[in-house]
Amino acid sequence: NMRDQEMKLLNKDGRLLYTAVSTSIMPEDDPHKLRVVCVANDITQRKQFEIELQAAKTAAEAAAKVKSDFLASMSHEIRTPLNAVIGMTSLLLDTQLTAEQEDYVTTARGSSNGLLAIINDILDFSKIDSGMLELEDQPFILRECVEESVGLLAAQASAKNIHLNAYSDPHVPTILLGDVTRLRQILVNLLSNAVKFTARGEINLWVGSQELPEGVQLHFMVKDTGIGIPQNRIDGLFEPFRQVDSSITRKFGGTGLGLAICKHLVNLMAGDIWVTSQPNEGSSFHFTIKTNPLISANSGTTGSRPAF
Numbered sequence: 001n002m003r004d005q006e007m008k009l010l011n012k013d014g015r016l017l018y019t020a021v022s023t024s025i026m027p028e029d030d031p032h033k034l035r036v037v038c039v040a041n042d043i044t045q046r047k048q049f050e051i052e053l054q055a056a057k058t059a060a061e062a063a064a065k066v067k068s069d070f071l072a073s074m075s076h077e078i079r080t081p082l083n084a085v086i087g088m089t090s091l092l093l094d095t096q097l098t099a100e101q102e103d104y105v106t107t108a109r110g111s112s113n114g115l116l117a118i119i120n121d122i123l124d125f126s127k128i129d130s131g132m133l134e135l136e137d138q139p140f141i142l143r144e145c146v147e148e149s150v151g152l153l154a155a156q157a158s159a160k161n162i163h164l165n166a167y168s169d170p171h172v173p174t175i176l177l178g179d180v181t182r183l184r185q186i187l188v189n190l191l192s193n194a195v196k197f198t199a200r201g202e203i204n205l206w207v208g209s210q211e212l213p214e215g216v217q218l219h220f221m222v223k224d225t226g227i228g229i230p231q232n233r234i235d236g237l238f239e240p241f242r243q244v245d246s247s248i249t250r251k252f253g254g255t256g257l258g259l260a261i262c263k264h265l266v267n268l269m270a271g272d273i274w275v276t277s278q279p280n281e282g283s284s285f286h287f288t289i290k291t292n293p294l295i296s297a298n299s300g301t302t303g304s305r306p307a308f
């Protein structure tokens, strides 16, 4: 038996056919003769379908590229004047203003910052969506990353009278290889959700680690005592534009992109993200990432206590 081959053949009325031809060679009684049997199957339809599919795929890829190029340049064009608005309103706030004027300018600056955050989310999401986001692989100090993330939310938390703490297991590596900016982005996202959806109580960030044959797996948990998430809403939570219900946008703002971005980033870091929650009691967001430690022993931890 010989293997199958694709061949273009002309049929009787001169039409081009795509065929799959299988050839068998059979011995004859006369050892100087061979019998060759060819069977040609008409696969023209399948072939045409494949060609159309390929063309559609190429067109879709080109359209996706145009879309992400457009978004990238648009968001740059939008961010530049927006940064000027934020800068100028900040300067304006430093001048002599009446209470009423100060109120107006503060609102304008708050809205500009909110708009900037949304634009950043959309840009990030489209970058990740089109596979154009590349992660860095640089050494960083894990504790600094955690402290910076907590620090960014400290003012907001204390304004709501919420305690914000970070803990780490004693054996968590000190220096790791990876993308510290993106790790901080995930942490800040989860922490700011926790602050946003918690009215009283505390928020705890915990870091643990586990040695793997090929490196180390870090496990982060952000636990809050907030409004929680109904069980039937948990499944779609990490999909883009998902919010628990439409009243959330009205009450808390947001685009529903944050967790989708976190999930993409965590997956790029070879990890998982999930949540356990009890309505009215709180939520615990967990994620893991795989990295390589540069220095594995944790030599003295400031601000960290043993794991709970």
Ligand code: ADP
Pocket: 193, 194, 197, 224, 226, 227, 228, 229, 237, 242, 243, 244, 245, 248, 253, 254, 255, 256, 257, 258, 259, 260, 283
């Ligand atoms: P956004 O916060 O911009 O709406 P996210 O993707 O970060 O988008 O979150 C999606 C939704 O998940 C939120 O709108 C909220 O309904 C729910 N959620 C996220 N984090 C929490 C939390 N810590 N507690 C309660 N609900 C949460």
